Amino acid sequence: NAGVTQTPKFQVLKTGQSMTLQCAQDMNHEYMSWYRQDPGMGLRLIHYSVGAGITDQGEVPNGYNVSRSTTEDFPLRLLSAAPSQTSVYFCASSRGTGHEGYGYTFGSGTRLTVV
């Protein structure tokens, strides 16, 4: 099925552990992003990429790393998990280039709990 696939769907980490949230899309989209959703906060941009080999920081990048070695994959790494990183994480991709009527396609999310 075409779309954005995120794994895992659920994860519990201990403080200080590291892990990688996986994201893959099969729509050949140039743009990919990671957002986090916290209660009462909407979605906030963590990192984004406008193409393979190009990444940049969003609104809340601290504690996270990304890389974009292929068009399809955009993993998000938590370097040393903290309770403040407990959240729902969404990966999204877009054809971009200002096409009206077209927005980001989101994955179904990864619910992360840091204890």
Place this chain on the structure above:
Amino acid sequence: DQQVKQNSPSLSVQEGRISILNCDYTNSMFDYFLWYKKYPAEGPTFLISISSIKDKNEDGRFTVFLNKSAKHLSLHIVPSQPGDSAVYFCAASPNSGGSNYKLTFGKGTLLTVNP
């Protein structure tokens, strides 16, 4: 400072009536606006968008209105259906270079459509 504001956390309407969801923004660089719908435990789904050169965009039961001078947009759903019950997010981007990859989201409005 919140650049995209959805001041109503919740809205309840009767089936068949009109639902009006509002959104205000403060950043004058925003010129592309989107609405997303989100069901629990799912990723946001793109609904409709509008660029700043227009004041209205319609897609079936959904219409988005943009008032640039007031920095205000609204989403009208007519007629409302119980399946429309979800959280609705307003989002905006600067559309720099023709790309809409960097979205800023509001906190969302929970719409409940009562049968």
